Amino acid sequence: MPNLNWNDKEKLRMSNTNKSQQVHPFNTKELLKYPIIDNFGSRTQLIKKRMEEYQKRKESSKGMINCLIQGDNKDIMNSLLPIYSKKIKLIYIDPPFGTGGDFESKVLIGEKNAFEVSKAYSDSWNGGIDAYIDFLYERLIIMKDLLAEDGSIYIHLDWHVSHYIKIIMDEIFGKENFKNEIIWAYPAASAKTRRFFIRSYDSILFYTKSKDYTFNDDPKIYMEYSDRVKFALKNDDKGTYYHRGGSHNGKKLSQKVYISNMGIFPRDVWTDLPYIRANTTEYQAFSTQKPERLLKRIILASSDKGDIVADFFCGTGTTLVVAEKLGRRWIGSDIGNHAINISRKRILDVWNSNDLINWDQKYDELPQPFRILRINNDQPEIKKGKFEIRMIKERKKISIELADYFGLDLNLINDKLKIKIETFTDWIDSWAIDFYCQNDYFTTTWISYRTLKNRKLKLSSISYPYTTQGNYTIAVKVNDILGNETIQKYDVSID
Numbered sequence: 216m217p218n219l220n221w222n223d224k225e226k227l228r229m230s231n232t233n234k235s236q237q238v239h240p241f242n243t244k245e246l247l248k249y250p251i252i253d254n255f256g257s258r259t260q261l262i263k264k265r266m267e268e269y270q271k272r273k274e275s276s277k278g279m280i281n282c283l284i285q286g287d288n289k290d291i292m293n294s295l296l297p298i299y300s301k302k303i304k305l306i307y308i309d310p311p312f313g314t315g316g317d318f319e320s321k322v323l324i325g326e327k328n329a330f331e332v333s334k335a336y337s338d339s340w341n342g343g344i345d346a347y348i349d350f351l352y353e354r355l356i357i358m359k360d361l362l363a364e365d366g367s368i369y370i371h372l373d374w375h376v377s378h379y380i381k382i383i384m385d386e387i388f389g390k391e392n393f394k395n396e397i398i399w400a401y402p403a404a405s406a407k408t409r410r411f412f413i414r415s416y417d418s419i420l421f422y423t424k425s426k427d428y429t430f431n432d433d434p435k436i437y438m439e440y441s442d443r444v445k446f447a448l449k450n451d452d453k454g455t456y457y458h459r460g461g462s463h464n465g466k467k468l469s470q471k472v473y474i475s476n477m478g479i480f481p482r483d484v485w486t487d488l489p490y491i492r493a494n495t496t497e498y499q500a501f502s503t504q505k506p507e508r509l510l511k512r513i514i515l516a517s518s519d520k521g522d523i524v525a526d527f528f529c530g531t532g533t534t535l536v537v538a539e540k541l542g543r544r545w546i547g548s549d550i551g552n553h554a555i556n557i558s559r560k561r562i563l564d565v566w567n568s569n570d571l572i573n574w575d576q577k578y579d580e581l582p583q584p585f586r587i588l589r590i591n592n593d594q595p596e597i598k599k600g601k602f603e604i605r606m607i608k609e610r611k612k613i614s615i616e617l618a619d620y621f622g623l624d625l626n627l628i629n630d631k632l633k634i635k636i637e638t639f640t641d642w643i644d645s646w647a648i649d650f651y652c653q654n655d656y657f658t659t660t661w662i663s664y665r666t667l668k669n670r671k672l673k674l675s676s677i678s679y680p681y682t683t684q685g686n687y688t689i690a691v692k693v694n695d696i697l698g699n700e701t702i703q704k705y706d707v708s709i710d
């Protein structure tokens with residue numbers, strides 16, 4: 216069988232094999248277990264009711280492992296191996312495409328329409344395409360170990376490298392386990408070139424680990440009939456049909472084809488899933504964000520409720536929210552602060568997103584508890600800011616007001632952004648309180664966050680009722696618009 220060779224394949228592989236044996240412990244940074252979210256607006260009553268229901272069945276959520284892990288996915292996946300080897304039913308990844316460029320995310324500022332564009336992640340490679348292939352190759356090998364024997368993997372790429380990666384996938388997963396190259400075609404935005412045809416599709420390589428794999432013939436993944444068929448529909452006493460034409464020996468033939476209202480079983484060319492537009496609820500202002508409906512088809516086809524779905528290049532968390540809404544457990548990771556922040560808020564805000572089955576309705580459920588983890592591999596913590604609070608104590612109740620925030624050294628911040636910041640609140644993207652801080656991690660009891668569509672931020676928390684006298688530690692956490700996180704702790708006594 217032909218193999219792909221690239222510069223230093225063997226050398227790099229050997230050195231990476233040694234490095235890849237490193238397993239690091241995970242530290243929980245934050246536990247989000249049905250926190251009180253202060254952004255419900257007109258839906259407050261409904262969500263409060265949901266929250267009460269969830270509080271009551273808290274215990275049944277034991278054992279959920281949903282987690283969002285910050286760091287380089289090579290270390291993360293290696294460190295997951297001791298527990299999750301052969302346990303993950305579905306891996307979808309949408310890695311950098313080897314384009315040689317940088318990708319952007321919009322940073323929104325305060326309540327006005329001000330924003331700045333900031334780098335979301337880099338896709339340029341010292342060492343060119345060889346370095347890129349090497350990067351993905353070693354990660355795909357670890358993904359194979361994590362994948363369950365009846366599991367599937369989908370690699371989302373485009374014309375830049377999909378041809379190389381297909382050969383590599385044949386080598387790692389076996390040519391016989393190739394299932395589809397899915398063409399996700401979308402209308403190209405603008406076409407500057409007249410020198411070749413406009414590129415308007417991505418390729419998603421679908422492989423399984425073995426020949427016994429999960430694949431569900433679920434009507435919810437079906438495609439709609441094409442417009443040509445829809446316009447030609449007629450009815451008779453047997454149902455709705457269209458005529459399929461053709462000819463044989465010069466003779467015209469026509470055949471009635473009866474349709475089912477489920478649509479058609481999906482082909483490998485997907486033209487029915489629009490690209491994200493800025494006016495949609497799911498839009499996160501992150502240039503390579505993928506549509507939820509794309510992940511819906513993949514997750515419904517290749518996993519069942521309760522299965523573990525992973526995305527190690529999770530970006531804005533699309534795979535994770537779709538897995539959440541479809542009742543799967545999920546693991547996500549990303550190296551970028553912005554990506555982790557966006558995913559964290561997007562999962563918390565999942566109640567406010569489109570329902571995947573009835574797209575015109577809201578999902579209206581709270582997320583299952585999830586953790587934000589960080590891998591303990593001696594990497595320096597991100598730089599922190601400083602803030603001031605006012606604590607209001609009324610008998611056994613405490614509430615907190617955020618009074619000021621001092622970001623990082625202003626010299627480090629670009630001028631265009633600096634002039635748009637008018638008050639300290641413009642810095643704040645979300646802030647949260649752990650009223651009962653007992654662990655070395657932060658348990659969010661209350662949170663207020665801005666979303667793209669709802670820019671309001673509450674500066675005063677709820678009044679938290681303590682039931683017993685004693686000394687407590689309250690931790691307050693501020694996440695700023697640049698992705699920096701600062702935690703400060705306060706000791707209080709309740710008499």
Ligand SMILES: C[S@@+](CC[C@H](N)C(=O)[O-])C[C@H]1O[C@@H](n2cnc3c(N)ncnc32)[C@H](O)[C@@H]1O
Binds near residue numbers: 289503504548
């Ligand atoms: C194309 S984006 C993913 C977009 C995502 N599918 C979505 O819908 O938002 C690729 C992501 O991979 C992340 N990434 C790149 N290298 C990584 C690494 N070594 N470890 C973890 N994440 C990485 C980037 O930070 C970026 O967020």
